[in-house]
Amino acid sequence: MHTGIQxxxxxxxxxxxxxxxxxxxxxFAWCLVLFAMMPLWHLxxxxxxxxxxxxxxxxxxxxxxxxxxxxxxxxxxxxxxxxEPPPGSDIYLMGMMWSWQPVxxxxxxxxxxxxxxxxxxxxxxxxLPFNINFQVVPGYDYGLRITPTEAGDFRIVCxxxxxxxxxxxxGRVIVVDESEPAAAGASSGAAIGGGNL
Amino acid sequence: MSADFRTCPTxxxxxxxxADRLIKANAVVGVVALLIGGIAALLLxxxxxxxxHLLPADWFYRLLTVHGMNMLIFFILFFEMAILYFxxxxxxxxxxAAPRLAWFSFWLMVAGALVVEWTxxxxxxxVLFTSYVPLRxxxxxxxxxxxxxxxALLVVAIFFATLIVAKKERTxxxxxxxxxxxxxTAAIIAVITLGHGAAIYIPTFLWSLGIGNVDxxxxxLVWWGLGHSSQQINVAAMVAVWYLLGALTVGSVxxxxxxxxxxxxxxxxxxSMAAAHHLLVDPGLPPTWKVWNTSYAMYLAVLASMxxxxxxxxxxELGQRLRGYTKGLFEWLRRAPWGxxxxxxxxxxxxxxxxxxxxxxxxxxxxxxxxxxHNTLRVPGHFHATVVAGTTLAFMGLTYYVxxxxxxxxxxFWPLARIQPYLFAAGMLIFSVAMTFAGTFGVPRRHYxxxxxxxxxxxxxxxAVDLVMTAMAIGGLLAxxxxxxxxxxxxWSVFFGKPLEAEVKA
Numbered sequence: 242m243h244t245g246i247q248x249x250x251x252x253x254x255x256x257x258x259x260x261x262x263x264x265x266x267x268x269f270a271w272c273l274v275l276f277a278m279m280p281l282w283h284l285x286x287x288x289x290x291x292x293x294x295x296x297x298x299x300x301x302x303x304x305x306x307x308x309x310x311x312x313x314x315x316x317x318x319x320x321x322x323x324x325e326p327p328p329g330s331d332i333y334l335m336g337m338m339w340s341w342q343p344v345x346x347x348x349x350x351x352x353x354x355x356x357x358x359x360x361x362x363x364x365x366x367x368x369l370p371f372n373i374n375f376q377v378v379p380g381y382d383y384g385l386r387i388t389p390t391e392a393g394d395f396r397i398v399c400x401x402x403x404x405x406x407x408x409x410x411x412g413r414v415i416v417v418d419e420s421e422p423a424a425a426g427a428s429s430g431a432a433i434g435g436g437n438l
Numbered sequence: 439m440s441a442d443f444r445t446c447p448t449x450x451x452x453x454x455x456x457a458d459r460l461i462k463a464n465a466v467v468g469v470v471a472l473l474i475g476g477i478a479a480l481l482l483x484x485x486x487x488x489x490x491h492l493l494p495a496d497w498f499y500r501l502l503t504v505h506g507m508n509m510l511i512f513f514i515l516f517f518e519m520a521i522l523y524f525x526x527x528x529x530x531x532x533x534x535a536a537p538r539l540a541w542f543s544f545w546l547m548v549a550g551a552l553v554v555e556w557t558x559x560x561x562x563x564x565v566l567f568t569s570y571v572p573l574r575x576x577x578x579x580x581x582x583x584x585x586x587x588x589x590a591l592l593v594v595a596i597f598f599a600t601l602i603v604a605k606k607e608r609t610x611x612x613x614x615x616x617x618x619x620x621x622x623t624a625a626i627i628a629v630i631t632l633g634h635g636a637a638i639y640i641p642t643f644l645w646s647l648g649i650g651n652v653d654x655x656x657x658x659l660v661w662w663g664l665g666h667s668s669q670q671i672n673v674a675a676m677v678a679v680w681y682l683l684g685a686l687t688v689g690s691v692x693x694x695x696x697x698x699x700x701x702x703x704x705x706x707x708x709x710s711m712a713a714a715h716h717l718l719v720d721p722g723l724p725p726t727w728k729v730w731n732t733s734y735a736m737y738l739a740v741l742a743s744m745x746x747x748x749x750x751x752x753x754x755e756l757g758q759r760l761r762g763y764t765k766g767l768f769e770w771l772r773r774a775p776w777g778x779x780x781x782x783x784x785x786x787x788x789x790x791x792x793x794x795x796x797x798x799x800x801x802x803x804x805x806x807x808x809x810x811x812h813n814t815l816r817v818p819g820h821f822h823a824t825v826v827a828g829t830t831l832a833f834m835g836l837t838y839y840v841x842x843x844x845x846x847x848x849x850x851f852w853p854l855a856r857i858q859p860y861l862f863a864a865g866m867l868i869f870s871v872a873m874t875f876a877g878t879f880g881v882p883r884r885h886y887x888x889x890x891x892x893x894x895x896x897x898x899x900x901x902a903v904d905l906v907m908t909a910m911a912i913g914g915l916l917a918x919x920x921x922x923x924x925x926x927x928x929x930w931s932v933f934f935g936k937p938l939e940a941e942v943k944a
């Protein structure tokens with residue numbers, strides 16, 4: 242018997258005994274269970290971070306967001322445009338020092354493809370009080386298929402440090418019930434971009 | 439030649455005078471960095487605790503940068519450099535290879551650290567520890583980091599050279615001790631880590647001068663090859679220190695060299711992949727990449743920690759039983775030296791690292807669970823359990839042996855030293871668990887004001903958040919008290935302590 246600060250003499254490659262062997266076996270089996278969980282959840286789970294990923298120039302993303310705002314704007318709040326896109330559409334949310342553009346008005350139960358990106362530095366998308374978080378990286382479009390499951394008034398807090406005004410960066414998402422009428426001025430059905438026409 | 443050595447009266451090891459001095463210098467600078475990071479910690483804590491909300495916003499983010507750099511880079515790496523000299527030259531009775539280069543590397547690291555401190559404190563680098571591009575700091579900041587990293591890389595090279603010198607000069611027989619083996623895995627991981635560091639900080643330095651461009655996602659990918667891997671140096675070094683403290687405090691034995699060494703090797707092979715944990719909800723990487731890498735390829739590095747979590751306590755038990763504590767199941771534990779701060783620090787380090795740090799880390803290392811954890815306080819809750827209550831506490835425990843064995847001074851304020859690990863461990867446990875709970879409510883990390891007082895929209899967290907944030911503050915204050923006691927003991931012992939006599943000249 243020797244300690245960890247003494248040089249082992251002769252051959253130390255010896256068979257593993259009893260309790261230690263059992264523990265290594267249990268630990269390895271548990272590791273395999275953990276390993277299986279992530280792929281299985283992609284098949285069975287309701288919430289996955291995969292998304293549709295593509296590179297995008299920040300200027301181009303800004304242009305898309307502005308066109309999205311022009312098309313579906315229904316109002317303004319604290320200087321930030323409020324938009325109500327039709328169910329099933331592509332919706333855009335852009336982080337910039339230090340605000341989220343625009344305020345989104347969504348419909349419970351409808352499906353949307355949410356495009357997240359940044360105009361300047363890294364930002365953090367944190368939907369509260371639900372606590373759903375994604376990294377927002379300039380130059381990359383993170384497309385997430387979302388379905389609001391609850392009506393209410395939500396906040397998007399930035400949770401990636403983005404400069405001195407970081408803690409002031411808070412956005413808003415409103416989810417209305419299926420039955421509620423569309424806000425005045427909301428158009429419906431028009432596709433964005435129109436590049437396919 | 440032999441005049442350069444002394445024989446340690448406690449361990450019988452021959453200690454090279456240069457190793458002695460290098461260990462002292464690195465340990466002292468490490469503790470100074472700990473002091474700077476600790477003062478920052480106190481001010482940050484009193485700011486995030488909204489009742490006090492001490493600092494203005496700019497100084498909050500500035501000191502957050504200072505805290506991260508001093509704790510995660512300067513304190514811990516200087517201390518690890520000391521451990522590398524100890525595990526190579528001292529444990530193998532050898533001289534330090536290339537002592538002049540060793541001193542050059544030490545001063546290079548000090549110079550790099552000073553440049554970084556200067557840029558941070560003068561507000562030229564308010565980019566936090568991660569310095570995510572395109573947030574921009576002064577070029578001096580990146581240059582300071584590069585100088586520091588080059589110095590550290592040279593020390594790692596000297597470590598390997600010392601292993602070769604010891605082997606050639608036959609300063610030991612048989613194989614290298616397990617603690618040296620563990621330190622060698624930490625050194626290999628350090629090479630991988632610093633390689634990533636060079637790959638990202640050099641282009642970023644050039645970018646800060648206006649040369650070329652750095653993609654924000656690629657920066658995150660490569661930077662975490664540095665940022666997370668550097669924490670794996672800490673894990674490997676900490677586990678080596680567990681075996682070391684076990685041997686020094688209770689004469690704990692190595693149950694099976696093969697199993698312990700395989701476990702260390704698993705760290706080298708798989709742990710670098712863990713960097714992917716930070717990118718689970720990033721837009722630039724596919725799910726297959728995320729799943730494979732965040733599971734460290736079948737969680738084989740987690741397996742390594744689970745093995746050490748068994749073999750270290752088992753070795754302690756067997757060591758105690760060999761010393762005669764054989765009654766019943768638990769006499770070995772009851773009669774353990776609980777008043778020896780080296781021993782209590784070892785035990786709390788194992789428990790908090792494994793149960794709090796390990797479980798929280800593996801949990802939100804799962805792709806889907808990461809959605810509810812990313813960039814919330816759950817993340818610092820996790821790594822304060824691993825790198826502070828785990829690594830730092832183990833290093834603190836080791837200090838109580840470094841002071842008499844290397845500095846040859848009596849540990850000052852012994853009654854305080856006896857309770858220091860209890861105070862620090864209890865504080866960090868409360869702090870980490872409270873942070874983790876706050877994170878489950880979505881409280882963001884690195885955030886100046888969660889009352890959103892001047893923001894365009896209001897938001898109110900659940901009232902339970904006030905409670906856990908108060909618990910976090912109390913835990914943090916306890917831990918900072920423990921840390922302050924540690925620094926007071928260390929500084930007093932080293933500079934004003936009573937010298938130990940009974941020295942044998944070789």
